[in-house]
Amino acid sequence: MITIALSKGRIFEETTPLLAAAGIVPQDDPETSRKLILDTNHADVRLIIVRASDVPTYVQYGAADLGIAGKDVLHEHGGDGLYQPLDLQIAKCRMMVAVPQGFDYEGAVKQGARLRVATKYLQTAREHFAQKGVHVDLIKLYGSMELAPLVGLADAIVDLVSSGGTLKANNLVAVEEIMQISSRLVINQAALKLKHARIQPLLDTFASCLKV
Ligand code: ATP
Ligand code: MG
Numbered sequence: 053m054i055t056i057a058l059s060k061g062r063i064f065e066e067t068t069p070l071l072a073a074a075g076i077v078p079q080d081d082p083e084t085s086r087k088l089i090l091d092t093n094h095a096d097v098r099l100i101i102v103r104a105s106d107v108p109t110y111v112q113y114g115a116a117d118l119g120i121a122g123k124d125v126l127h128e129h130g131g132d133g134l135y136q137p138l139d140l141q142i143a144k145c146r147m148m149v150a151v152p153q154g155f156d157y158e159g160a161v162k163q164g165a166r167l168r169v170a171t172k173y174l175q176t177a178r179e180h181f182a183q184k185g186v187h188v189d190l191i192k193l194y195g196s197m198e199l200a201p202l203v204g205l206a207d208a209i210v211d212l213v214s215s216g217g218t219l220k221a222n223n224l225v226a227v228e229e230i231m232q233i234s235s236r237l238v239i240n241q242a243a244l245k246l247k248h249a250r251i252q253p254l255l256d257t258f259a260s261c262l263k264v
Contacts, residue, residue, distance in 0.1 A: 054097045054250055057116035058082075059104035063235060066142035067120055074257040096250070108134060108238060117243035117251065123233045124212060128175045135244055137255060138237040141262055145214040147176060149228040152201045157208065157227040161186055170200035171210035180210070180230045198222040 056071075058064050060082040071077070071092075079091045082101045090099040102110055107121040108129035121129075122143055126136065149169075151157045160167060161184070170191040171177045181188045191206055198218055200206040212233060213219060213226055237258060244251055 054118070054247065054254075055116045056097070056099050057102050057107045057110040057119035058099055059107060059121075060101055061104075062143050063104060063120055063122075064101070066235070067140075070140065070142075070258050070261050073261050074254050105129075111238050111240050114240045114242060117240050117247060118254070119238045120235050121238055122235045123231065124173060124176065126236060126238065127231075128173055130175075133241055135239040135241050136236050137239065138258055138262070140235050140237055140258065143233075143235045145212045145233045146226075147173065147210065147230040147233055148213045148226040149180075149208055149210055149230065150198075150201075150213070150219050150224045150226045151208045153223045153225050155201075155207065160207070167208055168206040169208045169210060170197055170206035172197065173210055176230060177210040198224055 058067055064082055068078070076097055077093045078099055079093065080087055082090065088101050090101065092098060100110065100116055104122065105125050105128070107119040108126055108131070110116040111119040112133040120140065124147055149157070164187070166187045166189065168191060169177055169181070169188045170193050172193055172195065174190055174192055177188070177190055191200070193200060197209040197211045199222070200209055201224065202222060209224070210230065216226065219226060237255070239251065
């Protein structure tokens with residue numbers, strides 16, 4: 053049995069064509085079904101539906117053989133026990149620092165000000181500001197980071213940005229890119245050895261689907 057961990061929403065949607073290329077068709081739609089284990093047209097392949105940030109954990113412990121997770125999530129997790137052979141070039145966005153319109157971020161950085169930064173991505177934010185030599189107090193949030201500067205919880209946020217629509221709607225501007233984000237295939241290191249004959253063809257098919 054091969055178990056693949058996916059999150060619903062954009063990752064599931066963008067993964068469906070890759071699975072189809074490998075001849076794998078889920079028998080349920082996670083957006084409408086409440087099932088967390090989805091059968092596929094192959095008796096020996098199943099999908100499990102987990103939170104995006106939990107995908108690396110399921111794969112690390114071998115509860116799933118493979119998974120697909122964003123670079124943001126993998127960076128926070130740390131990647132222990134995971135083999136990351138392929139950038140699938142899906143669910144692309146950017147990890148950015150954003151501040152309220154009119155806030156002089158560069159000026160604050162130059163003056164050595166201490167910044168309060170709200171984010172879901174503590175590890176990534178910590179590394180970024182340490183590398184720049186900027187002193188920050190990080191405030192962990194679980195969502196709706198855009199709100200934090202509007203109500204005085206933080207001076208800045210670190211969040212994912214794609215169109216910039218949410219920032220704009222909340223009078224925020226992106227001032228710095230931390231990293232480009234896309235999703236990667238992750239494989240449990242033990243599973244890759246033990247189930248190599250079943251996993252390698254999947255890997256090859258996914259690789260052949262990537263836009264060059
Ligand atoms: P949840 O929505 O359950 O809190 P999440 O925000 O991590 O969790 P998704 O919104 O499904 O889950 O995002 C999954 C992955 O897709 C993220 O880890 C990131 O890599 C990528 N992603 C997030 N937001 C965007 C976006 N606006 N555009 C493109 N890719 C994105
Ligand atoms: Mg989300």
